[in-house]
Amino acid sequence: MNKGFQLFPEQASTLAAQVDYLYFFLIAVSLFFSVLIFFLIYVFAVRYRRKSEQEVPEQIPGLLKLEILWSVIPFLLCMVVFVWGATLYFDTYSPPKDALEYYVVGKQWMWHIQHPTGQREINELHVPTGQPIKLTMATEDVIHSFYIPAFRVKRDVVPGRYTSMWFEATKPGEYHLFCAEYCGTKHSQMRGRVVVMEPADYQNWLSGGVANEPLEVIGEKKFRQLACHTCHVDKPDARGPSLVGVFGEPVRLQNGQTVTVDETYIRESILNPNAKIAAGYRPVMPTFKGQIDEVGLLQITAYIKSLTKE
Amino acid sequence: MSTAVFKPSKSQLADQSDGASNYLNAGFSAKSWLLTVDHKRIAILYLISITLFFFLGGLFAVLIRLELLTPQGDLMQAETYNKMFTMHGIVMIFFFLIPSIPAVLGNFLIPLMIGAKDLAFPRINLLSWYIYSVGGLFTFAAIVFGGVDTGWTFYTPYSSTYSNSNVILVAVGVFITGFSSILTGLNFIVTIHKMRAPGMTWFRLPLFVWAHYATSIIQVLGTPVVTAAIMLIGLERLFGFGIFDPKLGGDPLLFQHLFWFYSHPAVYIMILPGMGVISEVITCFAKKKVFGYSFIAFSSIAIAVLGFLVWGHHMFTSGQSVYTSLVFSILTFLVAVPSAIKVFNWTATLYKGAVSYDAPMLYALGFIGLFTIGGLTGIFLGTLAVDVHVHDTYFVVAHFHYIMVGGAIMAYMAGLHFWWPKITGRLYPEGWARFSALVIFIGFHLTFFPQFIVGYLGMPRRYHVYPEEFQILNVLSTAGATILGVGYLIPLIYFTWSLKSGPKASANPWGAKGLEWEKASSPPSQYNFEKTPVVTEEAYDYEPTIWLK
Numbered sequence: 065m066n067k068g069f070q071l072f073p074e075q076a077s078t079l080a081a082q083v084d085y086l087y088f089f090l091i092a093v094s095l096f097f098s099v100l101i102f103f104l105i106y107v108f109a110v111r112y113r114r115k116s117e118q119e120v121p122e123q124i125p126g127l128l129k130l131e132i133l134w135s136v137i138p139f140l141l142c143m144v145v146f147v148w149g150a151t152l153y154f155d156t157y158s159p160p161k162d163a164l165e166y167y168v169v170g171k172q173w174m175w176h177i178q179h180p181t182g183q184r185e186i187n188e189l190h191v192p193t194g195q196p197i198k199l200t201m202a203t204e205d206v207i208h209s210f211y212i213p214a215f216r217v218k219r220d221v222v223p224g225r226y227t228s229m230w231f232e233a234t235k236p237g238e239y240h241l242f243c244a245e246y247c248g249t250k251h252s253q254m255r256g257r258v259v260v261m262e263p264a265d266y267q268n269w270l271s272g273g274v275a276n277e278p279l280e281v282i283g284e285k286k287f288r289q290l291a292c293h294t295c296h297v298d299k300p301d302a303r304g305p306s307l308v309g310v311f312g313e314p315v316r317l318q319n320g321q322t323v324t325v326d327e328t329y330i331r332e333s334i335l336n337p338n339a340k341i342a343a344g345y346r347p348v349m350p351t352f353k354g355q356i357d358e359v360g361l362l363q364i365t366a367y368i369k370s371l372t373k374e
Numbered sequence: 375m376s377t378a379v380f381k382p383s384k385s386q387l388a389d390q391s392d393g394a395s396n397y398l399n400a401g402f403s404a405k406s407w408l409l410t411v412d413h414k415r416i417a418i419l420y421l422i423s424i425t426l427f428f429f430l431g432g433l434f435a436v437l438i439r440l441e442l443l444t445p446q447g448d449l450m451q452a453e454t455y456n457k458m459f460t461m462h463g464i465v466m467i468f469f470f471l472i473p474s475i476p477a478v479l480g481n482f483l484i485p486l487m488i489g490a491k492d493l494a495f496p497r498i499n500l501l502s503w504y505i506y507s508v509g510g511l512f513t514f515a516a517i518v519f520g521g522v523d524t525g526w527t528f529y530t531p532y533s534s535t536y537s538n539s540n541v542i543l544v545a546v547g548v549f550i551t552g553f554s555s556i557l558t559g560l561n562f563i564v565t566i567h568k569m570r571a572p573g574m575t576w577f578r579l580p581l582f583v584w585a586h587y588a589t590s591i592i593q594v595l596g597t598p599v600v601t602a603a604i605m606l607i608g609l610e611r612l613f614g615f616g617i618f619d620p621k622l623g624g625d626p627l628l629f630q631h632l633f634w635f636y637s638h639p640a641v642y643i644m645i646l647p648g649m650g651v652i653s654e655v656i657t658c659f660a661k662k663k664v665f666g667y668s669f670i671a672f673s674s675i676a677i678a679v680l681g682f683l684v685w686g687h688h689m690f691t692s693g694q695s696v697y698t699s700l701v702f703s704i705l706t707f708l709v710a711v712p713s714a715i716k717v718f719n720w721t722a723t724l725y726k727g728a729v730s731y732d733a734p735m736l737y738a739l740g741f742i743g744l745f746t747i748g749g750l751t752g753i754f755l756g757t758l759a760v761d762v763h764v765h766d767t768y769f770v771v772a773h774f775h776y777i778m779v780g781g782a783i784m785a786y787m788a789g790l791h792f793w794w795p796k797i798t799g800r801l802y803p804e805g806w807a808r809f810s811a812l813v814i815f816i817g818f819h820l821t822f823f824p825q826f827i828v829g830y831l832g833m834p835r836r837y838h839v840y841p842e843e844f845q846i847l848n849v850l851s852t853a854g855a856t857i858l859g860v861g862y863l864i865p866l867i868y869f870t871w872s873l874k875s876g877p878k879a880s881a882n883p884w885g886a887k888g889l890e891w892e893k894a895s896s897p898p899s900q901y902n903f904e905k906t907p908v909v910t911e912e913a914y915d916y917e918p919t920i921w922l923k
Contacts, residue, residue, distance in 0.1 A: 087760055
């Protein structure tokens, strides 16, 4: 995927152009101040060149008005840039409701990606245009960082927790996918490509691949394989709490606190079940640490998410 | 103005330095150097050690740039490459940049500038150098026994669990060296508080001293935190303490917080002393009182204080909370303001001056230009949405090299040239010095400017192999590094040459203000001054003042 010599990266997501506008504004401000400083230094240096060894110029200790001027103007400009940058950043943390959820697992030195429809890819990510896509990400080992320059998005993938990001691709084509956080020997080979397709082509691609089961179906199999269903049944007298319709909802804990059921809570409850026990249940669940990897955890999470009340 | 105290004629002092006893001829044995408690001799010991580390770190840089000449990994293995950039960072930051201006120029000049015989704790000063050297030896041993590959940032859990290199040896080296930095800072703070000559009030201090005071605060308050963080990595590696690795119940982001709590202020340890140098050089070569003395002085303190509150801007993509990032972003913008104030004041100092272009001034003007670009690109990185794109790319690499090489090293070179006659009693060849300043300036831009472009294109840092479309910009960068390398070798040669063959320097060859120029010979006598100087005027008082309305 050699794109040839470039000076500016492609814009292939809804965010890209917005980040670039801010970037151009910053370049304009920087150019203004650099040119101003360089120009003044040049002018003073030439104009006030020392003419003789004995020359001693008039002494000027300072001027309060100027000090205030060149403190306040940079400060105000900085605040404009801060608000602009923060607003955009805030958006990148708030995926639209209709975002399709993909799952990413990083490990030394590859990216493993699962589509909601069950397709799995290594170091490749196929996505349709015009569709917000949310990535929920985990890592098997060290910190990695999922980076698509053409989309202007990047998020670290941190062991022990889930991180997420979202984007909406706008332009069909192939783009770089990099690991941006140094992760060991083959860090620079932990990269791949993002293939953006028109929605129709994406549907073709989905159906053309190996017939896959949707993610939640794989998750349900794993759920049964690990015998989760023997306790977590949707009945009042079950040994474990029902999982139907719990995702995204608050749950009361034994210690009186309340948590919202999200990916992180599910992950923790599988690996370290006694950390936060739901009120009314005994701490009888064994840990599944060592029996399930990050990919499996994400599959079970997808299954639990799919359990909605009729 | 008591000219009798302040302005001994040049010839008088030149006579003094001819054959008179000074700190250099006070003893010639190895013992007289290795057990010296004279701050000036200790400064020379540091000068020699950090120069060795500078060229060692430079060698790593050359190898990195050679590997990146082509997109494939054809010069060395990925593992070796990772060790190269790690060792380049560790050597340059902990063993060159952090001690550079404070331990060499600060050590030599602070007592001279404030009219003292020595630092407050001369033996602790010598101890600092020994601690630094022991730390350096551990790090050097780690290099010899195979190196380390964690990046100078030691991010966990890679460093604490996964890396198979000499993490412990290097950690011990950095751990030990930290104490050297703490002790130097402590020594400076006490010296500046307690040892000022009669009449040397706080607002008569040269700005170089203010800058070092601010730096010392950071060294004393910040260094213990990174020392503790590095010790915790060692404990986790050796005994499996679960502090950073989530598999053991730890939190990897905790390490990033602890590390950057020191390592961001550490950037100011590197740049603040440089700003101090620039204030001295600009005033001398413009023959002008500095514009806005108190604004420059207090901006140093503001940078030191605010610098402690911005560490989270290294973690905008790390998964820390959105609101945390917002707070760190706004604080980062605040720290930009005092830096801007300094640049404007230096520029204004030139206004209506009598400007001459000796080598120190060329380096200082180069500093202002490069620091301006480095500082402005820092604004890009403090801007949340832009940082998400350029974080961990070559844009960041270019930015901090503009600050550290374009800023800190340019300032160090300016200072070294400026005070070389004072330190050695010899003049360096001016023509060669101007030439090398130009070579460094050109080489620098060619090396690092293309990295802004390749960074915005998306090339991640610490990449051993990279996509082909980035090659042209990398070739430019490598070409620039070659020129830059030559630029640094030229001063090494003419400085060494000048030690024996340079013309003798008078006490004040630049006609500068300040006790070190006006009251001490070149090189200074063993106890700096014949008798304790009495200060009766403000810093940089070149002539009677005209107050602007």
